[in-house]
Amino acid sequence: MTQSLILSTLTKTYQGVPALRDVSLSVAPGERVALLGHNGAGKSTMMKIILGLIGHDSGTVEVLGGAPGSAGAREGTAYLPENVAFHPALTGLEQMRHYLRLRGEPVGTAMDLLARVGLADAARRRIGTYSKGMRQRVGLAQALIGRPRLLVLDEPTSGLDPVSRRDFYELLDGLAAEGASILLSSHALTEVEARTDRLVILSGGVVVTQGALTDLRRQADLPVMLHVTPRDGARDDLAAALPQGRMNGTGVHLHCAQDDKLATLRRITGLGDMVSDIDVIPPSLEAIYSHFSRRDGQ
């Protein structure tokens, strides 16, 4: 299958300050890719290059088989900028109709699109009176116009309440199921973990790693945490049996390497009566993210 988006050895420098270095990345139709990285990592810069808003110094970018910013690429690409803004004097409905006309889509669908992002009631009010989250939703609504084949969304869930976030990811699932490619950036790790196919971690303008979460977890090889709860009265015995752990209020806490996990569990279950429960806590997404993000960059 041909890729919707291909970046290879992309490099961008802002007046001598490097923003992206040797970035290679591709996104297939139907794939949801999350771009993660610290503030200033180059996420927004990469998106602007993909959209043809700014140029790049070297490397190649291919968007829907064309050059970034070419007529064909623009037809099929939807964008949600980082701090999306609209003219405050227009109503949500007027703004949507304008965008629909620019894309040559039927104007009658404006209300449906606004309803899909929960703005039906506010559609006839001026955008100047909207809250931040409501403006963000207008931004999402315009990105849904005309079945885009590639969606580039810069922090799409910033300013959205938890319910709207969930609704938003459901919209994305629907789009991806229809074959749209999605590249989104986010700082909210837990939501992208469950809702995207692949994570790309950018640090200081360099892609430090990319892959599905399970791959990243394996690569990072961070220790697993075990929490062992003793039976009533077996507290001290358990602490003595697991000297490498640390006793806290409710039980023994211990770390072990991924490879040792099964052996350690076997040993604990071998303690028999002393143990009432075991919790296995895999490394958190934050821990994996900081592991990669710190390696270079900051």
Add this chain to the structure above:
Amino acid sequence: MRRILATAATEFRISLRNRWVTVAVAMMAVFALVLSAAGSAPTGALGADRLSVTVASLTSLAVYLVPLVALLMSFDGVAGEVERGTLPLLLTYPVTRPEILIGKLLAHVAVLTLAVGAGYAIAAVAAVTVDARAAQGLPALWRLMWSSLLLGAVFLCLGYALSALSRRPAGAAGLAIGLWLGMIVLYDLGLLAAVVADGGGWFTTDLFPWLLLANPADAFRLFNLAASEATAAAAGIAGAANAIPAHHALISILLWPLLALAAAVVAFRKVTP
């Protein structure tokens, strides 16, 4: 074309909401009324009909007001989008930069049409009610109308160009005021001073007419006054340039909007969102 019209419709709506339409119409109407009231003395001595005289005074008024209103509407055209942060998203849509500018231009020319039309209509009605022969002046009024819109288009486009060059509304406003002062006020003063200093020499006979034609506001004035029977009512610089044929002035006022639009497109292309 569809995208140009969509842009124009939205921009016109924004002008309505911003009260630009109201302000521009009210401004032109008030000045036209004042002018009609001030010029209501008998004109028998001049031999021209009332409306032709009115057109001559409206021409002098339009030279100042139309560029001013046009610049006031356009200085925000690109810089405002940059400042609001609406430009990056707009530029990812399948619409080209010239299409965006032409759309804005159509909307703003429509606003100018309303304003200029209202003002001139008031003056015409005032003239016709006091002088039965005034209908003779209607062709002159019509000519004034469309040439005013061309003049307006020139300054709208120059306003977009300045807006794109400065990228900040405050800076663009300053540049627009400077442009208005330079092209409308100082240019003529400079020419007058040069003509006086030259004392009828090579500058006055050879260069001066071309310098008048090179400025769209002077070309506009020349075109309307040369064609009008009431040239006698016109003061100042136009009298010195009677030698210039009206069709030269016409070429200038037809070429200028295209040049200004090209300048605006070039400036807008340089804006990175």
